[in-house]
Structure formats: C-alpha cells, structure tokens
Amino acid sequence: MTLTRLLWLVASVLLAFSCREPYQYSLGTETTIPERELDSSVESNIESEEYSDLKWSSLSTRLIRLTAPQYIKRVHNAFGDQVQLTSKLPKDLVIEGSIALGTSKSVSTDRDVEQLALAAEELAASISSNLSLISSLHPCLSELDSDYTSLSPSPQERAAWFSCLSSVTESAAQRLWGRELDLKEWEQTYRIIGRGLDLLKSPQEALTFALSWLLQSPHFLYRVEGYERDSMRPTSTTLAERLSYFFHDSPPDSQLLSADDLHHYEGWTREVDRLLDSPQLERGIRSIFNDLWALWRLDRLHLNKDPELFEHLSAQIGASAKEETLMSVWDSAEAQRPLSTLFTQRRAYIDRSLAAVYQLPAPSREGFDWARISEDSQRVGILGQLSFLALNAHPTSTSSTLRGFFVLDKLLCVPPPPPPSGVDTSIPEPTPDRPTLRDRLESHLSEPSCAGCHRPMDMIGLTFEGFDSLAQERQEERGVALDLSGELLGDTVYGPVELAEKIADDPRLASCLTRRLFRYGRALHETAEERVLMERLASELKHEGELSIKSLLRAIALSEGFHGPYAEQGGRR
Amino acid sequence: MRFNSKRSRAAQPLLTKPMDRRTMLRGVLGGVSIGVGLPLLEAHYHRAHSQETGFPNRFGLFYWGNGNLPDRWRPEGPGDASSPWTPSEQLAPLSAWADQVSVLTGMTVNVTNELPHFSGLVGSLCASPAIVNGEDYTFPAMSVDQVFAEAWRDQTRFRSLELAVAESYPISYLGPHQPLQPETSPLSLYQRVFGEGFRAPGEDVAIDPKMLLRRSVLDAVMSDQRSLIPKLGRSDQMRLEQHFESIRSLERRLARLEEDPPNFEGCSRPSEPIDANETDGRERLTKTHQAFAELLALALACDQTRVFTEVLTRPVGNYLFPHSSVGHHRLTHDEPGDQPEVKAVVIQIMERFSELIAALHAIPEGEGTLLDHTYLVGTSEVSLGRSHSLEDLPFLIAGGGGRALKSGVHYHSSGGESTTSAWLSVMRAAGLRQAEWGVEGQRSANSLGIIEV
Structure with a gap:
C-alpha cells in the first residue's frame, strides 16, 4: 500500500468518527450539494464501508473558466504559436488573491463577452488569412482553383467553397474543442458559412466568422469537470484536464487524453510522472507561483513607486523582478532542490535593471544570468528579491506590516485578522528622536490593542529594514544605523538571513504550500479532511528529506483528494 | 422634443407601433444595395425620456478612495x-459649481465595519453588509449604479460604463463575485464606444455586412445553451446563464448600432484620446481623468449609455499624488x-470632480446642458x-x-x-x-425629503 493511500485511509477513518455534519466532498465553501439529499443518508452510512460512495453521491458537473494565458495556450496548441492576439482578453477574476480560485466562480459580464468576441474575431481572421495553416487543416483549399478572397457568382464555385470551408471548420473544431461537431453544431457551421459566402462574397471572411464562433463557444472558453454516472468518479477527460492544467497550465496532450487507465493507480502514476518530466512543466510551475504569490501585481510596479526618488526605476522593473522569482522557483523545481534552499540560496537571477538595484555587476550577455551574492550581503533567497521586497512596500517607504503579512499569509498560512475599525492608526512622523520605522512603530508594538496583530507582522517585517522600498540594500535610515532584530512568531531572529533560515525550517511552510497548491490544482478550497491529508503529506515528505517542489506536486496529484478514489484492479470498482 | 433640426419636424412618433427595423434592414441586405443611409424613425427614440425635458435622465458615480x-x-x-453653500477649504474647487451641487454631511453607513474600507464601500454602494468569508470577500448584490442600469436596461447600447483612473478596481457589481471590470484606458473606451460601427448624427456611413455575421455567430453560440446548462450544478448553471445573457446583450448592442444611431443635438464624435499607457509620473491621474471625462460626456450625449461609474482612486489606493510625500x-x-x-x-480630488461636472456642463441639451439631465454623485467609502x-x-x-x-443646498x-x-x-429623482432599498441597518424606505423639490 502506498503512502498516499495509507494517509487517505487514516483521514477517512478520522472523518468517520468526527464528522457529524453532511460531508461535502471537495466542495469547499461553495455549497452545491442540497443538504436535504445528504442529511438522511449520512448518519446511517457514514460508518459503513459505503462511505466512499456517499461522498461522491451528489457531485455535479463543474465549470472552470480558462484564464487568459490558458485561452492563448489552447489556441496555440491548436494552430501554432504564430497566431498572435493584440486585443485584450477579459480580466481574470481574483478570489483571495488567487486567479485559480476565481476560475470556478467567474461570470462573463457584458464587457467580458464583448472582449471575447473581439479577440475571437481577431484570432479567426489571423488564422483564416494563413493559407498554409488552413491547408494543414484540410487540403481542399489547395485543391480548389478559385479565388479565396472573392467569390465569383458561379453556383458551382459557391458549392465547392461551402463544402471546403465546412471541412476546414470541422477540423478546426477538432483541434480547438478536442472533439467532433455534433449534428446541431454542423447546422450552425453551415448557417454561418452560407451567410458568410452570400453576404461577404469572400470565402476567407466566411471562414473567419465560422472560426470566430468556435472561439466564442463555451465549449472552448470553459473546461467542464464531469463525473461518471455509475462509478461517480471523475471522467477520464476530467482527470486528464485536471492534471494537465495543474502541471502544465495547458490542455492535455493526445497521449493523456487517450489514456484509458487514468482511474487506476498505475496508469495515473505513469501519466503524473510523464508530465513531471515534460519540458512543459516549466510553464506550469511559473503559472502556479505567479498565482500563489500574486506576482502578476508586479506588472504595474513602476506605477506604484516614486520615480523622483528611485533613479533605477523603469517600466521594465516589475517584469524583471517577476522573471527572477519565477526562474528561481523553476530552477529549484527542475533540479529537485530541497524547498528550503529557495529561501537560503545566495544567488540572484538578474538582468541589467536588477543588477543596478542589487548593486551587482551586470550580466555580460543580454538578458538574464545567475549571479552570486556575497556572504556579507543581507540579501538571501526569495525574500531578498525585489519582487517580495518592493511589492510589499509603499511608493516611497518600506512597510514592515506588508512584508510581515506576506510571510504570515502567503508562506505560512497564518494571516492575522484585518485591523479593527475606529482606531487611530497613525504613526508618528520621523523626527530626530525617532528617525527609523522601528522607532515610529513603537506604539503599534507596545499598545496591547495593536500589538496582538501587529507584532507578529511587524517583527518579521522589521528584519527587512535593510532594504528600501525598491529593495536596494541600505545600512541606515536618516543617518541612523538600522537595527534588524525581529521575531518569527515568538522566535527571536536578527536580520533577513536568520529569518530566512527559520522560515525555511518551519513545518508550516510546507503544509501551507501544499494546501495552496491543492487549491490551485483543483480550483477550489480543500475541505477540513483534505487539509489534514495535505498537511500529513507535506510532513511525511519533510520527514523523509524529500521535500521539493516536484515531490510535493507529485504527492498531491497522486493523492485521492486530487484524483478521487482509484479503481481497484479486478476489484469491486 | 429636441432632436436634430433636420429630424425635429417629426417630433411625434411616425408610427404608433414601433416597427421592427431589423426586418427592414434584412430586406435591404437581401436585395442588392447595402450602403443605404438609414432613414431615422423617431419611434425608436421615444423611450423613457423625461417628460419635462425631452431628454433622458442619466446617473453617474464619481468615486474616490480613503475618504476626506x-x-x-x-x-x-x-x-x-x-x-448656495459657502465651501470649506476641501470643497473650494467646487465653488464655481456650488449652485449645481448639493452637499450632504452627517450621513452614516450602518454596517459592522468588519473589513476596513471594504465594509464601507459595500455598505454604502450596496446598502448591505459585505459578504466576508475568511479571506474571501465580495459584494452581496447589485451595486447602486447597476440598480440604475437595471431600471434603464435595453434603452441604450451600453447598459453602463465602468472606468478606473489610478488603478483597475471594480466597485460595480452585478452580484457576488460578479464585478464589472473597469476600463482603464481612454483609448480603449474611445474604441469601444466610438469605434467601428458608431455613426455621429448626420454621418451616413454604410452598414458593414460583417455586423450581420457577428450576430449569426452570437446566435450560434446561444444554441449551446440548452445542451450545456442542465448538466451543471446550480451555481454553475447560474454562471453560464449569465454568460448567455451577456451574449444576448451583445446581440442587442450590435442591432442597436445598426438600427439606432444617436441623434441628440449635443452628440458628436470625439477626437481620439491619449493612450493612458503613454502617460506616467504623477500627472497620469489628471490627464487620464480629463480624457475620460470628455469621452463620458459624449457617450451620454450620444445616448450610448445612461449610467457610468468612474473610480478615480480605489479604496486603500496608495496613489502618489502630486506634491505628496507618500x-x-x-x-x-x-x-x-x-x-x-x-x-x-x-x-485635488475635488478638482477632478469639478472637471467632470464641467465636461457634462459643456454639452448643450435643450434649454440647458447635459449636466441638468444627469445625477452625478461623488462619494467615498469612509x-x-x-x-x-x-x-x-x-x-x-x-x-x-x-x-x-434642490440644487446648491x-x-x-x-x-x-x-x-x-x-x-x-x-433614485426617485x-x-x-x-x-425601499438595502438590508439590516442600511435598509430604508425613506428618502431625504428635505433635499427634494
């Protein structure tokens, strides 16, 4: 019996004894199970061996909207990277700072639909004007000896184009939707192509609108998580998409889609390992950490910093900072380094703009390169990067509160509650007696009503005071040498290097990451039971000394929380 | 009635029953010529215009974060x-408009201030407490601008327009987790409202037959409705229904663009605005806002929408204003x-508000100006x-x-x-x-009689 299966059993037994409420499997806070359906059956079945049927009993089909990058990726997978989009896609909904969580709640508003229509038409026009691409969809185009851009009055010619364009559309649908058109969809295809030929007198433009339809259809814009009627297991397509979007942030390849043993542990493990070894994993991991740490906020960083104060500020700096962080994460994942080294490593991934801020020699070649950071520097690991330090700071000055909050919330999953209302939150201006942030924060740290929540944040944040609001290293503030002492949830630390070591070693780091990865991968909140499962999974890996980003991803994907119950080979299911 | 002079002779509806112009247009397109300048049928403009003025009422929300x-x-x-009232120092930029602006003070938002800024935002604009579920928080229902938009829906091309100046932050909601994402670039607002298909009064531009194809495409998308929706769970059904509702709305907008060109005297095609992305530094807010204000005024004047929301700065927004230290x-x-x-x-925020008032005031409508037919509310969340x-x-x-x-009170x-x-x-004005409106402490059936005529 594998580790994950053992854990699942333990969690299930715990559940059987503790759960007196209707168990809503995997549905988080979104209640889609009508309670009355469960109420009567729970008590009688919960302790029988049938419980695992019960938790699947009312699962209904879920709708997950593609994010903007997934939309583009789906188009690229179908038609190649040369198809470019300039118009804007709808903004992805963010829930709790996560785009992934937003995908299962987002609703398409008037403006979204308008933007989707514009984008679809632009893409469709770009595809239909690409003759080699169209010919690759169906050879009829090259076989037809008549003008593609202008229809002659001949009825024979119209008929030939009508048939050819319908075939091209069918083939495009196969690539975009991953399936054949049904009868009703054929009718729609004929209707659009017929009207297009008659009104626009151009086969090319008629095709544009047929393709535009494929791109505006919900079959393209959403992925649907469905369940098998009899076994109540996710369908194979659902499993394939779930895994592929989790690991690669893109639709499943044909091998994954055609696998017929995804319900079996062996088959699933094989695909999990294949996807983990694929070069596409880099895209997936970048997408994950962009979402987990809300790094997309960096795109507008330069607008939130004072250009008069920071001479190294450029419109590019946010993107460079994002690249550094994502590359660091990818590098750690690819090399399967222990998770902790992400926080303790003394190297930076820099281009010229970051080199200026970090006061390191600029890379000799264009673009990015790794650079060593000296042991004297306070800059270490992910938390020494511009992305974290500048995003969690004000336009002109630092914020120990924001920096501390990020650590507690995003890294350790122990966020302090929001501030109470009606309190005077001002901190005194800097004066000769109170030159540093630490001096000015004295009241936040000593006043009992503030300190309860502020102290945990500020005492983390104050260790980073050696970096200004743009992450430039500094020794003093207003001429006074900085004191970098602080605490990590009660443990005394001095400076960001010691803090990073403490965070890297904190068991909450792995369990928090596991929980957030699960949410990302399933696009929903974990249940209390799944949380237990995820925490154990993380601590086991840590205990075995195998805690890396890849090992975590693998363990989560193999867990029944992610996959659902496995079919036993030759067994009852 | 105050329509364009060349059309004003037919102040009364020509037809007692509105004619389906789509049918007529299809007839034209089915024939030979497509480039037909469309005759104007006043029946199509005889909607819910104010009885007194001949012009519709509009609603605008000017929003800024972090209070006063x-x-x-x-x-x-x-x-x-x-x-009128004599301004305080903070209200001084409005002194030129004091006779057109009423100032309400002492108003309260009666909700538990659970999430600073957000509770006040939702409490006032939604008249109810925010939904707060751990780290997940959202509006429980339609925001006030959407109450207007819902009441006037289908009367203009756009149900409402949402804009944000300093940074993108939605304060207009259709329901929980249904924010209406604001436009942040004047150029894209311009392209959206005055771009392809828009005809200013007097412009006889041929109808693009692509418009009909676009509508066929939307029809085809709609045909998926019956096959997809029944399979889903309740909340996802609602999400997809809303998606299809948005498609229907887009269809109506395309139809309106073809069949219903604007004809108010104040309507004209604006010049192409600045691209917000090209402006940075501390002046960005002022320049973007000014460009938005001019476009908004003409979008209202051309009756492309009757409801707008402009978020100058967001709640908790940390915009670095000119002359500020942080x-x-x-x-x-x-x-x-x-x-x-x-x-x-x-x-400075009041200066921006004053500029928006001036932009509305600059457009003549009948005996008065566009401002006279607009209710523009300026408010914040704290x-x-x-x-x-x-x-x-x-x-x-x-x-x-x-x-x-009453004005100027x-x-x-x-x-x-x-x-x-x-x-x-x-709302009632x-x-x-x-x-009545709202729930719990924010629920009320009583308006402020004292400021009403």
Whole structure:
C-alpha cells in the first residue's frame, strides 16, 4: 500500500468518527450539494464501508473558466504559436488573491463577452488569412482553383467553397474543442458559412466568422469537470484536464487524453510522472507561483513607486523582478532542490535593471544570468528579491506590516485578522528622536490593542529594514544605523538571513504550500479532511528529506483528494 | 422634443407601433444595395425620456478612495440655488459649481465595519453588509449604479460604463463575485464606444455586412445553451446563464448600432484620446481623468449609455499624488496632526470632480446642458481615513437641473441618517420606482425629503 493511500485511509477513518455534519466532498465553501439529499443518508452510512460512495453521491458537473494565458495556450496548441492576439482578453477574476480560485466562480459580464468576441474575431481572421495553416487543416483549399478572397457568382464555385470551408471548420473544431461537431453544431457551421459566402462574397471572411464562433463557444472558453454516472468518479477527460492544467497550465496532450487507465493507480502514476518530466512543466510551475504569490501585481510596479526618488526605476522593473522569482522557483523545481534552499540560496537571477538595484555587476550577455551574492550581503533567497521586497512596500517607504503579512499569509498560512475599525492608526512622523520605522512603530508594538496583530507582522517585517522600498540594500535610515532584530512568531531572529533560515525550517511552510497548491490544482478550497491529508503529506515528505517542489506536486496529484478514489484492479470498482 | 433640426419636424412618433427595423434592414441586405443611409424613425427614440425635458435622465458615480477630513469638510450655510453653500477649504474647487451641487454631511453607513474600507464601500454602494468569508470577500448584490442600469436596461447600447483612473478596481457589481471590470484606458473606451460601427448624427456611413455575421455567430453560440446548462450544478448553471445573457446583450448592442444611431443635438464624435499607457509620473491621474471625462460626456450625449461609474482612486489606493510625500492611503494613516497633505489630496480630488461636472456642463441639451439631465454623485467609502470611520461620509450630488432635487443646498444630518436615504432620493429623482432599498441597518424606505423639490 502506498503512502498516499495509507494517509487517505487514516483521514477517512478520522472523518468517520468526527464528522457529524453532511460531508461535502471537495466542495469547499461553495455549497452545491442540497443538504436535504445528504442529511438522511449520512448518519446511517457514514460508518459503513459505503462511505466512499456517499461522498461522491451528489457531485455535479463543474465549470472552470480558462484564464487568459490558458485561452492563448489552447489556441496555440491548436494552430501554432504564430497566431498572435493584440486585443485584450477579459480580466481574470481574483478570489483571495488567487486567479485559480476565481476560475470556478467567474461570470462573463457584458464587457467580458464583448472582449471575447473581439479577440475571437481577431484570432479567426489571423488564422483564416494563413493559407498554409488552413491547408494543414484540410487540403481542399489547395485543391480548389478559385479565388479565396472573392467569390465569383458561379453556383458551382459557391458549392465547392461551402463544402471546403465546412471541412476546414470541422477540423478546426477538432483541434480547438478536442472533439467532433455534433449534428446541431454542423447546422450552425453551415448557417454561418452560407451567410458568410452570400453576404461577404469572400470565402476567407466566411471562414473567419465560422472560426470566430468556435472561439466564442463555451465549449472552448470553459473546461467542464464531469463525473461518471455509475462509478461517480471523475471522467477520464476530467482527470486528464485536471492534471494537465495543474502541471502544465495547458490542455492535455493526445497521449493523456487517450489514456484509458487514468482511474487506476498505475496508469495515473505513469501519466503524473510523464508530465513531471515534460519540458512543459516549466510553464506550469511559473503559472502556479505567479498565482500563489500574486506576482502578476508586479506588472504595474513602476506605477506604484516614486520615480523622483528611485533613479533605477523603469517600466521594465516589475517584469524583471517577476522573471527572477519565477526562474528561481523553476530552477529549484527542475533540479529537485530541497524547498528550503529557495529561501537560503545566495544567488540572484538578474538582468541589467536588477543588477543596478542589487548593486551587482551586470550580466555580460543580454538578458538574464545567475549571479552570486556575497556572504556579507543581507540579501538571501526569495525574500531578498525585489519582487517580495518592493511589492510589499509603499511608493516611497518600506512597510514592515506588508512584508510581515506576506510571510504570515502567503508562506505560512497564518494571516492575522484585518485591523479593527475606529482606531487611530497613525504613526508618528520621523523626527530626530525617532528617525527609523522601528522607532515610529513603537506604539503599534507596545499598545496591547495593536500589538496582538501587529507584532507578529511587524517583527518579521522589521528584519527587512535593510532594504528600501525598491529593495536596494541600505545600512541606515536618516543617518541612523538600522537595527534588524525581529521575531518569527515568538522566535527571536536578527536580520533577513536568520529569518530566512527559520522560515525555511518551519513545518508550516510546507503544509501551507501544499494546501495552496491543492487549491490551485483543483480550483477550489480543500475541505477540513483534505487539509489534514495535505498537511500529513507535506510532513511525511519533510520527514523523509524529500521535500521539493516536484515531490510535493507529485504527492498531491497522486493523492485521492486530487484524483478521487482509484479503481481497484479486478476489484469491486 | 429636441432632436436634430433636420429630424425635429417629426417630433411625434411616425408610427404608433414601433416597427421592427431589423426586418427592414434584412430586406435591404437581401436585395442588392447595402450602403443605404438609414432613414431615422423617431419611434425608436421615444423611450423613457423625461417628460419635462425631452431628454433622458442619466446617473453617474464619481468615486474616490480613503475618504476626506470630515471635521473640516462641512460647508457653511444650508444654502439654496440662488445663494448656495459657502465651501470649506476641501470643497473650494467646487465653488464655481456650488449652485449645481448639493452637499450632504452627517450621513452614516450602518454596517459592522468588519473589513476596513471594504465594509464601507459595500455598505454604502450596496446598502448591505459585505459578504466576508475568511479571506474571501465580495459584494452581496447589485451595486447602486447597476440598480440604475437595471431600471434603464435595453434603452441604450451600453447598459453602463465602468472606468478606473489610478488603478483597475471594480466597485460595480452585478452580484457576488460578479464585478464589472473597469476600463482603464481612454483609448480603449474611445474604441469601444466610438469605434467601428458608431455613426455621429448626420454621418451616413454604410452598414458593414460583417455586423450581420457577428450576430449569426452570437446566435450560434446561444444554441449551446440548452445542451450545456442542465448538466451543471446550480451555481454553475447560474454562471453560464449569465454568460448567455451577456451574449444576448451583445446581440442587442450590435442591432442597436445598426438600427439606432444617436441623434441628440449635443452628440458628436470625439477626437481620439491619449493612450493612458503613454502617460506616467504623477500627472497620469489628471490627464487620464480629463480624457475620460470628455469621452463620458459624449457617450451620454450620444445616448450610448445612461449610467457610468468612474473610480478615480480605489479604496486603500496608495496613489502618489502630486506634491505628496507618500501614497494617499499611507498618508491617511501615518500623517500626524491636522493632516495637511491629506487635505491637499482631497482638494485635488475635488478638482477632478469639478472637471467632470464641467465636461457634462459643456454639452448643450435643450434649454440647458447635459449636466441638468444627469445625477452625478461623488462619494467615498469612509469619512476619516485614519480611523476608517463610517460616520459623516462625504456625499455630493451634482446636476439634475433643480427639477426633482434642490440644487446648491447643504444638508447636515444631525441624526446620522443612512446613506441609503440619500441614494433613494437620487433614485426617485431620476425616475426609478424604488420603494425601499438595502438590508439590516442600511435598509430604508425613506428618502431625504428635505433635499427634494
């Protein structure tokens, strides 16, 4: 019996004894199970061996909207990277700072639909004007000896184009939707192509609108998580998409889609390992950490910093900072380094703009390169990067509160509650007696009503005071040498290097990451039971000394929380 | 009736029953020529225009984050249209418009201030407490601008327009987790409203037959509805229904563009605005806002929408205003004493509000101006930013022409009436039949009779 299966059993037994409420499997806070359906059956079945049927009993089909990058990726997978989009896609909904969580709640508003229509038409026009691409969809185009851009009055010619364009559309649908058109969809295809030929007198433009339809259809814009009627297991397509979007942030390849043993542990493990070894994993991991740490906020960083104060500020700096962080994460994942080294490593991934801020020699070649950071520097690991330090700071000055909050919330999953209302939150201006942030924060740290929540944040944040609001290293503030002492949830630390070591070693780091990865991968909140499962999974890996980003991803994907119950080979299911 | 002169002879509807012009257009397109200048049928403009003026009522929301300095905000005197209130220092930029603006002070948002800024935002604009579920928080229902948009839906091409200046932040919601994402670039707003397909009065531009294909495509998308929706869980069904509803709305908009070109005298095609992305530095806010204000005024004048929301700065927004030492939100909390820097920021915000009023006022409509047919409310989510106070919230009402609401008055609510009462006054003045609004402490059936004519 594998580790994950053992854990699942333990969690299930715990559940059987503790759960007196209707168990809503995997549905988080979104209640889609009508309670009355469960109420009567729970008590009688919960302790029988049938419980695992019960938790699947009312699962209904879920709708997950593609994010903007997934939309583009789906188009690229179908038609190649040369198809470019300039118009804007709808903004992805963010829930709790996560785009992934937003995908299962987002609703398409008037403006979204308008933007989707514009984008679809632009893409469709770009595809239909690409003759080699169209010919690759169906050879009829090259076989037809008549003008593609202008229809002659001949009825024979119209008929030939009508048939050819319908075939091209069918083939495009196969690539975009991953399936054949049904009868009703054929009718729609004929209707659009017929009207297009008659009104626009151009086969090319008629095709544009047929393709535009494929791109505006919900079959393209959403992925649907469905369940098998009899076994109540996710369908194979659902499993394939779930895994592929989790690991690669893109639709499943044909091998994954055609696998017929995804319900079996062996088959699933094989695909999990294949996807983990694929070069596409880099895209997936970048997408994950962009979402987990809300790094997309960096795109507008330069607008939130004072250009008069920071001479190294450029419109590019946010993107460079994002690249550094994502590359660091990818590098750690690819090399399967222990998770902790992400926080303790003394190297930076820099281009010229970051080199200026970090006061390191600029890379000799264009673009990015790794650079060593000296042991004297306070800059270490992910938390020494511009992305974290500048995003969690004000336009002109630092914020120990924001920096501390990020650590507690995003890294350790122990966020302090929001501030109470009606309190005077001002901190005194800097004066000769109170030159540093630490001096000015004295009241936040000593006043009992503030300190309860502020102290945990500020005492983390104050260790980073050696970096200004743009992450430039500094020794003093207003001429006074900085004191970098602080605490990590009660443990005394001095400076960001010691803090990073403490965070890297904190068991909450792995369990928090596991929980957030699960949410990302399933696009929903974990249940209390799944949380237990995820925490154990993380601590086991840590205990075995195998805690890396890849090992975590693998363990989560193999867990029944992610996959659902496995079919036993030759067994009852 | 005040339509374009060349059309004004037919002030009364030509047809007693509105004619389906789509049928007519299809007839034309089925024949030979497509480039037919469309004759104007006044029947199509005879909608819910104000009986008195011949022009429709509009609603605008001008929003800024982080509040004001309430103890020094209040103007002097109750005032009236002929002798309006005397501005405080913070309200000084509005002095030129004092006879067209009413100032409400002492209004309260009666919700638990669970999430600073957000509770006040939702409490006032939604008249109910925010939904707060751990880290997940959202609006529970339609925001006030959407109440107007819902009442006037299908009357204009766009149900409403949402804009954000300093940074993208939605405050318009259709329901929980259904934010209406704002436009942040004047150029894309221009392209959206005045781009392809738009015809200013007098322009006889051929109808693009692609418009018909676009509608066929939308019809085809709609045909998926029946096959997809029944399979889903309840909440996902609702999500997909809303998606299809948005598609229907887009279809209607395309139809309107073809069949229903604008014809108010104040309507003209604006010039192409600046690209917001090309402006940076501290002046970005002013330049973007100015470009938005001009476009909004013409979007209303051309009856492309009757509802807009402009978020100048967002709640908790930390925009670095010209002459400020640090970002706005940070200033409200950290600046000690009388907060002169916060005051300077509030004054700048009022300058922007004044520019928006001026842009609406610059467009003639009938005997008056577009401003007279617009109810423009300026408000924020807190009063004193430092303490996130929900008492004495700033609430300004501009425009309306003094017909249903008094102009130039200052009303101080000593009992701390709910902002809902003020919103009800504006709703009813604009012709909405709203018997009551809101839930719990923010629920009210009473408007502010004292500011009504």
